[in-house]
Amino acid sequence: MLQPIVASVSTERVLVFLRARGEGYAREMARFFGTSLRPIQRQLERLEAAGVLWSRLVGRTRLYAFNPRYPFLRELEALLDRALAFYPEADRRALLMNRRRPRRAGKPL
């Protein structure tokens, strides 16, 4: 949907995923979109270098999120919200409806 503007399907996937979920890591995004890891990693690195994203290490996982200091963040978020509104219902639900609340260690599913 944003590919004409962002020029890369992986960039759109990264941006939309992070807008929907707030944060995420490369393998999680690649798994969600059923794509290979490297293009996602490349876009995450590129967007971080450009100041759009920031990241931190949690254990051995690099977790990405939008950089709150990115000057055009509000405008970008508004654009992504509009794009998400046009996503197929099933895709939008899958992006938005994932469990973020904590699950006690050892608790059966």
Added chain:
Amino acid sequence: MKPISEISAGELAAYVAGHLKQSGIEVVLSGGACVTIWSEGLYVSADLDLIGDGTTPRSSLRKALAEIGFVEQGRQFVHPDARFFVDCPSGPVALGREAPKEIRTIEFATGSLRLLSPTDCVKDRLLAWYHWHDRQSLEQAALVAERNPVDLDELGEWSKREGQADAFEEIKGRLSPPPSRGAGAN
């Protein structure tokens, strides 16, 4: 010019900025190195954040900096003799959603350096405190405000525009100038 291994952060930033200007790339010093300068060396950053207007291709920066011995390593540019490395984040220079209010110019023996004013430098540090609760950044903001007149009204208004009015109220006491240096803010 002194050997590059002996020059200060400000001198090196001015030297690099001057060279970039000759290549048509205008930059502003931001980040921790501004704190180094405005705190008169009480805080030392090894990282010189020189930010352009956001239109310069990375390849142009790489070429210009190579002419004075800086080699790209990851996201930084490193000189074998320098104590500081150069970082050129994507521009434009922004303090949250806003452009800097004022760019100052300081003259060094190595050239002119454009950098954030003390008030804008404090904003830059406060952003890291507001968004990531980075206490070091708050301490740096306090160091700058302790040694330079800063515009507290502007900082308060800006914080409000950034949605951080309450956070500013909590820390503004840290930014009040010493009683003898209250005049001529900004």
